[in-house]
Amino acid sequence: MELRQCALQVLQLADPDQKSAAALSLQAQLATYSIAEKFTPSPAEIGTLPGHPERPLLLRHTEMARRSPATPEGRAVLVHAIAHIEFNAINLALDAIWRFDGMPPAYYHDWLRVAAEEATHFEMLRSHLRTQGYDYGDFPAHQGLWTMCEKTQHDIVARMALVPRTMEARGLDATPLIQRKLRQVGTSDALAAVTILDTILHDEVGHVAIGNHWYRWLCEREGLSPETHYAVLVRQYEAPRLKPPFNDEARRRAGFTETELQWLQQG
Template sequence: MTTAGVSVAAAIRAVLCERDVRSKVMNARKVARDWRLGRLAFAFDVAMPEAPGRPDAPELLLPARMPKRGKGSEHGRVALWHALAHIEFVAIDLALDMAGRFGAGMGEAFVSDFLSVAADEAMHFALLDRHLRAHGSHYGALPAHDGLWSAADDTRHDVAARLAVVPMVLEARGLDVTPAAIDRVRAAGDERGARILERILDDEIRHVRFGANHFDAAAKRLGEEPGNLWKSLVFRYFRGNLKPPFNDSARLMAGLSRELYSALA
């Protein structure tokens, strides 16, 4: 990786602090591209913000205060796409913060992997927002829950904990629930929506695999057995339970063995 005048940390921080939706999406992809092309220095001269910039809308609510979607109705379908768009929007910041907060200690390959994840999440969001607009809505039109970033905040001090909870639990859960969502969307006659979800599922397998691989490396540097360390960190930092059914085949492709996660289910 060649060096340049702007540090990768400064470029990441600028995107994390961005409040405008379109600018965050476009600049997340630009940072990943600039890093790939050697335009950013492997330097961490600025700290990451305590919390990312957020647009004025959507209104962020506690998960328990979120209104019911109303399954089967058009409003319910719009609410589903809005919820998915919000997940992908927050995932941009999760990936950027991973690279910017922990990249100095984890190395250039780590930065490359998670900047590529950020670019993927930005693309996913753009696809979902476009699909929302095809349904006569847009991102920000409905409230969204504010629980996703709490996992990043809880693990801001420990890269192993962040990797254990975010890619290996939260993103892995997407591998479990997305196939059923694809079937429901396709059954409702929304073939375009089904193809978007298939694309996201394929990409998320790779994202979880990045997390699992870097977690294994971090555990070995600590002299810990990866499986035991993962279980202890999930028990300490994950606010919830690992619930079946699991998409065992997708999880295996992502580097997660059934033996690992079934013990906590």
């Protein structure tokens, strides 16, 4: 079996349970897969990406209603939003595997590990939602992460720069703030969500570190300055300029340099 073709097939799956289970299965059976140096499926074989269920209803980011986590439904909306991010993150990792040719085997192994961990995160959050009487798909969601994935589909350097180390790295900043609000609520379900987010934050540092590693590897291969070229890519692809507060400690563990952290603060 060939890993990149299988990753595309999993990406095409619409059912969330099937997709997360298949991502975990790919990771568990990694040793049995070969990796194609070049993989060029036809447009018909690719189809419409990513596969996603009929629900949740997908809206623009600006159309999303905000609700207080002080209420049970508000907490469910919050957990649902994070679950949707994790579901999207499975897709992002799988897309990074099948789409880009000519990378070392370690690149594909890294992103498969990410896909499997994101699947675990999604399942944890979905299980938590179900204990509260809700399920994935019960609330609207947005596709901001996948939009940047589409923008960078022809440029692996931009993909590594602007998806894991920009869009996903934002989770390193946001998670402690979300946890603080949930601790203030103090109910058993809120505190259970805090514990789940501890696991997610720990793993996401590793995911962003993978993005940083391969971004710098690609820049070195192509004779680019990682810090200078990043600013060019932000402008070229109209990536959102991130705003403080930043989780500098987590970002350092994920491989950001002091110069990069200072650049973020300059806004």
